[in-house]
Amino acid sequence: MTTVALAVTDGMLHFELSLAYEVFGFAPAGVEPWYDLAVCGPAPVRAGRFLLEPDHGLGHLPRAHTVIVPGWADVDVDPPADLVDAVRAAHEAGARVVSLCTGVFVLAAAGLLDGRRATTHWAHTEVLASRYPEVTVDPDVLYVDNGSVLTSAGKAAAMDLCLHLVRLDRGSSVANVVARRLVVPPHRDGGQAQFVTTPVPEPGNHPLTGLFPWVMERLDQPLTVEDLARQARMSSRTLGRHFRSVTGTTPLQWLLTQRIRRAQELLETTGESMDAIAAATGMGTATTLRRNFNRAVGVAPDAYRRTFRSRAADQRLQNSR
CATH class of the missing domain: 1.10.10.60 (Homeodomain-like)
Known part of the structure; x- marks a missing residue:
């Protein structure tokens, strides 16, 4: 699983995009060979305030072993049809398809999550479940590994899933080296809760103040x-x-x-x-x-x-x- 393609288009979240690029685009010291990373999308691509020049068009995705879809900024609109079609084609060609945070909406639109368990950032799980009722949405976990299709919650959980992929491909020792370089926890199990809800009362005078x-x-x-x-x-x-x-x-x-x-x-x-x-x-x-x-x-x-x-x-x- 050596070729990784980042599927990008206008409206991607730059944090998750940068995170995946950092993990798969730079070999840790003493670890060779590393992944062959390609950024695939229309040119140029705007991610937040950044403009990117992709290496290839979306048609390159089916050539990759692993396709990663970073977070999608506007979950209230449908993702671009050409991106959805390209991700679906990559999966049909045998690629392992991964979403980070709200990139899950692209996978769901492509039908890759029908009948499967998936997750995303807790703030968007209700929208995902409502829009795609065939998907079993788990709002509590960091990431879900379905084998050929993997999804993660937001921000730090996206890093957890990327390290999980490295662990699957290269083993725990290499994943630990990557985590050490990035100064992050080497392993958080995907089933760990995104957070433990701690109800806090609104400020003001109420019978339980004291x-x-x-x-x-x-x-x-x-x-x-x-x-x-x-x-x-x-x-x-x-x-x-x-x-x-x-x-x-x-x-x-x-x-x-x-x-x-x-x-x-x-x-x-x-x-x-x-x-x-x-x-x-x-x-x-x-x-x-x-x-x-x-x-x-x-x-x-x-x-x-x-x-x-x-x-x-x-x-x-x-x-x-």
């Missing part, structure tokens, strides 16, 4: 809905109604989300044991911590910690140079 900081100072304690209702001086039913109005969720779900966020902070910044983190976040045991964390974030806490340790090690290496 309750939130009180809870945050006591996340290590086994709080119940009754405890929260007692502190807020209202019934459990009234508390639930106010919680739904202010945060959009239930008291217990909000509380669990705060515990998960605190666990993430401790995993990122400390070397505390899983038992210690479970105690500090009010989840009691390491088993309970792992179960709740995996369900909310999509990866085990041990794997989550390794990602940030790798990032810190890469940063230290970079700073030492």
